[in-house]
Amino acid sequence: MQKENQDIVVAILIGSLFILLFGFVAFMVMINYFRRKRKLLLEKEKQEAYFKQTLLEAQLEMQEHTFRIISQEIHDNVGQILSLAKINLNIITIEQKENESFHTIKDLVTNAIGELRDLGTGYYADRLVEEGLIHAIRHQLQQLNKTGLFTTSFESEFESLPVEKNKIIFLYRMVQEVLNNVVKHSGADKVSIHIFKKDDEVHIQVSDNGKGFVxxxxxxxxxxxxxxxxQRALMIDATADISSIPGTGTTVNLIFKQII
Ligand SMILES: Nc1ncnc2c1ncn2[C@@H]1O[C@H](COP(=O)(O)OP(=O)(O)OP(=O)(O)O)[C@@H](O)[C@H]1O
Ligand SMILES: [Mg+2]
Structure with missing residues (x-):
């Protein structure tokens, strides 16, 4: 009888040990499973971010390429037609030249050729790098001023900015989009650009006094x-602070580290 009891105790002990062991193994398998799942998820997220970044880079590169082709097409084709029109205006008879509208047409054609030259030579990569960011931004603002729709003000602590070549084009396109939005949406009559240094960082601040948005x-x-x-800001390690107050206006501040 005593022997029987002993056997039962041993059987219970062995059974409990098995259950414990089984529980431990199951626990380890589960931990391993969740670890692997997390790792795979992280890898997937990393791959997705990389894919997104590559896609954006390709899109931006394509955009630059398209800008260049369109600029050249406009310059070569429409520019040539206008130049021919101007030559023809110069060879018409003296009596016709006395007509007041002749001078108006000639002025218009001359202006159109000038505008087209600005547009045709466009600020794409090569010219931007050659002339520098400050010059290009000032020029862009002057173009707005020329429309007569805006009073513009430009202030810069820098004559030129030592910015990496590949960053110049990004920053310029960002400013261009901000100004496009001012024209398209703001209803403003004042636009200002202020470029300054604060705590080792450069700020390009574009403000309008338009209707703002929420x-x-x-x-x-x-x-x-x-x-x-x-996205462009993210790619060049910059920050884009966009703040807008309805009825007061919009300010976009592009902030990046200066490199010497
Ligand atoms: N300076 C601004 N003043 C007033 N509203 C603005 C200004 N900038 C942007 N917005 C508002 O923000 C919205 C989103 O601007 P966003 O540049 O993303 O798009 P979009 O200009 O409408 O189109 P897209 O830039 O794709 O051609 C605009 O539709 C407009 O309502
Ligand atoms: Mg826009």
Whole structure:
């Protein structure tokens, strides 16, 4: 009888040991499973981010390429037609030249050729790098001023900015989009650009006195512009602070580390 009891105790002990062992193994397998799942998830996220970045880079490169082709096409084709029109205007008879509208047409054609030259030679990569960011931004603002729709002001602590070549084109395109938005949406009559240094960082601050916007409002329609500004900033280690007050205006501040 005593022997029987002993056997039962041993059987219970061995059984408990098995259950414990089984529990331990199951626990380890589960931990391993969750670890691997997390690792795979992280890898997937990393791959997705990399894919997104590569896609954006390709898109931006393509955009630059398209800008260049369109600029050259406009310059070569429409520019040539206008130049021919100007030559023809010069060879018409003296009596016809006395007509007042002749001078108006000639002025218009001359202006159109000038405008087209600005547009045709466009600020794409090579010219930007050659002339520098400050010059290009000032020029862009002058173009706005020329429309007569805006009073513009430009202030810069720098005559030139030592910015890496590949960053110049990004920063310029960002400023261009900000100014495009001012023209398209703001209804402003004043635009200012202030470029200054603060705590070892360069700020390019573009402000308008237009109607402003609220991102969370029902009427707000997001486009590609604002998000491409944020994405471009991310890619060059810059920050784009976009603040807008309805009825007061919008300020976009592009902030990046200066490199010497
Ligand atoms: N300076 C501004 N003043 C007033 N509203 C603005 C200004 N900038 C942007 N917005 C508002 O933010 C919205 C989103 O701008 P975003 O640049 O992303 O798109 P979009 O200009 O409409 O289109 P896209 O840039 O893709 O051509 C605009 O539709 C507009 O309502
Ligand atoms: Mg836009």
């Amino acid at each position: 991102k969370s409002s029902a009427g707000f329609k997001p486009g590609i512009g604002l998000s491409s500004i944020q």
